[in-house]
Amino acid sequence: MPQLRKDPIIGRWVIISTERAKRPKDFSLIDTSPPEKECPFCRGKEYLTPPSVYSLEDEEGNWQVRVFSSLKPFLEEEKEFWKKGRGPYDLMESVGSHEVVVETPFHIANIADLEVENIQKVFWVYRERIKALEKDEKVKYVLIFKNYRWEAGGGRVKHARSQIIATPVNLKRVKEELEGAKFYYDYHERCVFCDMILQELDSRERVVLEENGFVAIVPFAPRFPFEVWVLPKNHSPDFYKISWEETYSLAVVMKKVLEKIKKLLGDPPYNYMIHSAPFRRFYPGYWSTIEEDFHWHIEITPRLTQVAGFEWGTGFYICPTLPEEAAKYLREQKV
């Protein structure tokens, strides 16, 4: 029986199409990568990439996680920052930055296969880069995301990495979430994410795991099959205020979730992205409640299906797996 479900945060309707229900092994995608040449991300090949802007070393002083500016940046810093209008259009040039985080010196493709201590360092590096990039007052948002495998936009080199983009504009998706969270807060005087976590922990039907202050759930109205959100149980709007100890707990949970996805779905392409509040709280109407109404989290979206024109043009997604079944599969998958 197909269902329509509405994401309670940003108001997006999703069809849960059980008529097209798929089980984990029903999905397939073809990897068209050519055989690999020299990997520029391995230890000893640093000369193939720009110099590090930040790195974390192990006890022997060798880098374990390193960050450099992208060779082909989406955004770039120029001497002068300018906005202009042209007729009805707005234009902005040459601001922001785009960095690559190499997550391991070894030739390992999936962050799920790294040690927890290594994954912890990756999240710590995210935090440190956000704090550094925030100092530039032109930067409004810092986006952390991962594209794993070519089909998820991840390039052809099979070495674990993620990306950091600092933008001079607030992102549409983030704005939508902020607006939704604010709308809910104005009525209930509670955080919609906190309420959602309580609801999920009561029913448990969409909980994948709950551990060390974090919870992983399949959202009520996911855009994609086997989509998972990881949230801190304690309210906090800002990812970058996470402590060193908390990054360890987060690394444990992320490793388990990503291993479950890997094993259950046959090492599929996926994306993850950190949704955190903008650090400049000057949104009209928002600054006064954003501390209480927004809740940082990570969204993980496996790439299992073709995305049709329908989704593109409408913001109306078709998810072919019941969220409760996806959560059950993931919960029961051993790692």
Added chain:
Amino acid sequence: MPQLRKDPIIGRWVIISTERAKRPKDFSLIDTSPPEKECPFCRGKEYLTPPSVYSLEDEEGNWQVRVFSSLKPFLEEEKEFWKKGRGPYDLMESVGSHEVVVETPFHIANIADLEVENIQKVFWVYRERIKALEKDEKVKYVLIFKNYRWEAGGGRVKHARSQIIATPVNLKRVKEELEGAKFYYDYHERCVFCDMILQELDSRERVVLEENGFVAIVPFAPRFPFEVWVLPKNHSPDFYKISWEETYSLAVVMKKVLEKIKKLLGDPPYNYMIHSAPFRRFYPGYWSTIEEDFHWHIEITPRLTQVAGFEWGTGFYICPTLPEEAAKYLREQKV
């Protein structure tokens, strides 16, 4: 020099990344379709699909365009219509419909390859189905779209067809456009699309073609490389009010644009979608100006690149081709 551009209608920012500029022949996608079996959409194979709910015949009385209910519908009509809440969540079941429009009795894959008179009939059928579906008062929106080729969500059978979905909710993308158009109208008391058309016809740099009352442009801030919008030059909020003569002009323009895309970009997968105003004008605050503020149009999006996690999570797209160059290529492509 990368640029940030903001869509003046819905406020979406796009990066125009000229550092990653691609020319038409730089794009490629792999078609993984297996050899075809029997085509259920050809004349004589009607028994392989549900019965027609509507069709247009040629002079000999043979169908030229036919519509039937999808065998695997995204949405379906049930006896009872219900909405319910569960904790913080909203749920709606079993409403709406999903139809398939077979655009030709012959085994031709791309609508661009049909005769203008045939394409005209396809658009006329869209119009007639919208008018019929509108009569159900539970239907809030009727969406017309095409997924051409597997990579664009189009299935594996290479026979030209499009889809019609009637939904009981208003679509996010449509809402966003309505809100943007209304916001502009409230200030200027003019239609933002009309203003955009004037601006484009003045500068001509993003015009692909202008003919018989229609204009095809590459938008100022496209989501995808070689994205094209087709708009009627005369203001009208509703596609379904198009006349028989106007569907001919539209068919001429659509055939040319789609042929240009086919020849220039090597017969790529693409999607198109009709954006029309909702026929129920009871949006709070909208009903009074929607006649003047909204302007129906068709958005055509070739599928030339992988979509990365960045786009998914942010509503912030990366388009690797300068719109003015894309328009020039398309304008100069002979058909």
